[in-house]
Amino acid sequence: MVGNLLLRGMIVGVIAGLLAFGFARVFGEPQVDRAIAFEEQAAAAEQAASGQTAVEEPELVSRTTQAGIGLFTGVVVYGAAIGGLFSLVFAYAYGRIGGLGPRATAALLALAGFIAIVIVPDLKYPANPPAVGNGETIGARTELFFVMLVVSIAAAVASISLAQRLWASRGPWNAAIIASLAFVAVIAIAQYALPTVNEVPENFPADLLWRFRITSIGLHAVLWTVIGLGFGALAEHSMAGYRPVVRARTALH
Amino acid sequence: MSNIATAMPDVRPIPVRELLPWAIFGGLLFLIAIYFIGTEEGATALFSGSYIHEFVHDGRHLLGFPCH
Numbered sequence: 564m565v566g567n568l569l570l571r572g573m574i575v576g577v578i579a580g581l582l583a584f585g586f587a588r589v590f591g592e593p594q595v596d597r598a599i600a601f602e603e604q605a606a607a608a609e610q611a612a613s614g615q616t617a618v619e620e621p622e623l624v625s626r627t628t629q630a631g632i633g634l635f636t637g638v639v640v641y642g643a644a645i646g647g648l649f650s651l652v653f654a655y656a657y658g659r660i661g662g663l664g665p666r667a668t669a670a671l672l673a674l675a676g677f678i679a680i681v682i683v684p685d686l687k688y689p690a691n692p693p694a695v696g697n698g699e700t701i702g703a704r705t706e707l708f709f710v711m712l713v714v715s716i717a718a719a720v721a722s723i724s725l726a727q728r729l730w731a732s733r734g735p736w737n738a739a740i741i742a743s744l745a746f747v748a749v750i751a752i753a754q755y756a757l758p759t760v761n762e763v764p765e766n767f768p769a770d771l772l773w774r775f776r777i778t779s780i781g782l783h784a785v786l787w788t789v790i791g792l793g794f795g796a797l798a799e800h801s802m803a804g805y806r807p808v809v810r811a812r813t814a815l816h
Numbered sequence: 817m818s819n820i821a822t823a824m825p826d827v828r829p830i831p832v833r834e835l836l837p838w839a840i841f842g843g844l845l846f847l848i849a850i851y852f853i854g855t856e857e858g859a860t861a862l863f864s865g866s867y868i869h870e871f872v873h874d875g876r877h878l879l880g881f882p883c884h
Contacts, residue, residue, distance in 0.1 A: 637875020
C-alpha cells in the first residue's frame with residue numbers, strides 16, 4: 564500500500580518537475596541571464612577601476628548546460644523528491660484528518676506544504692538571483708534558511724494538531740481560525756527574532772530582483788499545485804484498492 | 817461477505833507500523849536528493865570541487881536555496 568503510494572507520489576513529482584522546468588525555462592532563465600550580465604558588468608567595472616587585467620575564470624559548466632540539462636536535473640529531481648515525501652506524509656495523514664477522502668486530503672496537504680515550505684521561509688529569506696549574495700556568508704545564510712524552514716514546518720504540524728483537538732468543542736470554523744492564528748503568531752515571532760539578510764548589491768535593478776523572486780514562487784506554485792491535485796487523483800485509485808467495500812463495488816460494474 | 821456499497825467512503829488510516837519502514841527509507845533517500853540539489857558544494861561539501869554546484873546552479877537559484 565505505502566509502496567504503491569510512494570511510487571505514485573514520485574511519478575506525480577516527476578511530472579510536476581517537468582512542468583516546473585518548462586515554467587523555469589521560459590520565465591526564470593531570462594532573469595538569470597540578466598543577473599549574470601549585471602554580475603559580469605560589475606566585475607569588469609571593478610577590474611577597470613583597479614587597473615588590473617581581467618582574469619578569465621575557467622568555465623566549469625557552460626551556460627547552455629546550466630540553463631538546459633542542469634536546470635532540468637535540478638528541478639525534476641527536486642520535484643520527484645518532494646512528490647515522494649508528499650506521498651509519505653499523505654500516507655500518514657489519510658484517514659487521520661477529519662473524514663476527508665484522498666483527493667481532499669491531498670489538496671489540503673499540498674496547500675499546507677506550499678505555505679509552510681515555500682511561502683513562509685521565502686517571506687524571510689527570499690530567493691536570490693546570481694550577483695546577489697556574498698560568498699563568505701553562504702554558511703550562515705544556509706543555516707538561517709533551514710532554521711526558518713524547520714520552525715515553519717513544526718509550527719504547521721502543531722497548528723494542524725491544535726485544530727484537530729479544538730474541532731469537536733469549537734466547531735470546524737473556529738478551530739481552523741484559532742489554529743491558523745496560532746501559526747501566524749509563531750511565524751511572526753520567529754521572523755521578527757531571526758536576523759535579516761540583505762546582500763543586494765548597489766544599483767542592482769529592483770525590477771529584476773522582484774521578477775526573479777516572484778518567478779521562484781511561481782515555480783513552486785506549479786510544482787505544489789500539480790502534486791496536490793495530481794497525486795489526489797492517482798491516490799483515489801490507489802486507496803480504492805485499500806477499501807474492501809469499494810473493491811466489492813467496482814467488482815459489480 | 818461484505819459486498820454492500822455504502823454512500824460514505826470508508827476512510828481507513830494506514831497503520832503506523834506499516835508506514836514506518838517506508839518513511840525511514842524513503843525519507844532518507846529524498847532528503848539526500850534535496851541536499852544534493854540544494855546545498856552540496858555550497859554551504860557544505862561532501863565532494864571537493866564545484867561541478868555539482870555549477871551543474872545545478874540555475875535550479876538552485878530559482879528554487880530559492882541560498883547560493884554563492
